[in-house]
Amino acid sequence: MQTEDLMSLVTKTMPFGKYEGRVLADLPGHYLGWFAREGFPRGELGHLLALMYEIDHNNLRDLLLPLRKL
Template sequence: MYDRTFLIRLVKAKMPFGQYEGRYLTSLPVHYLEWFARQGFPSGQLGQQLATMHEIKINGLDDILKPIIRMHRNSGR
């Protein structure tokens, strides 16, 4: 079943650890996401979000997130 709130939570999520701690997942560099793809994504929601960002970035689909970011980031929704 598709979770309609997944992309909203994705654009609000920040990296909880490591070199890019505190950065939005949407702003992580491709080389960092590729490293996770090679090493294995963490389990749970963070892993799903990182894997999704990897797919979005390697396929050049970053623009699909822009309206979601504008509507939901820092809006309190």
């Protein structure tokens, strides 16, 4: 996990699907869990979704709050 990855979670948006346009850090846990079961997309998006899933699964979303204020 890199600092840039965490910044990406609070700035990049979901490019497709039901939650298209929503910031990755704001994706609901059940949606992230679906990707964990079905498979994350390849590339950077998949990496970021997997990271967000781990953050959500371990109840660490509050760690991203300071980054939202930057």
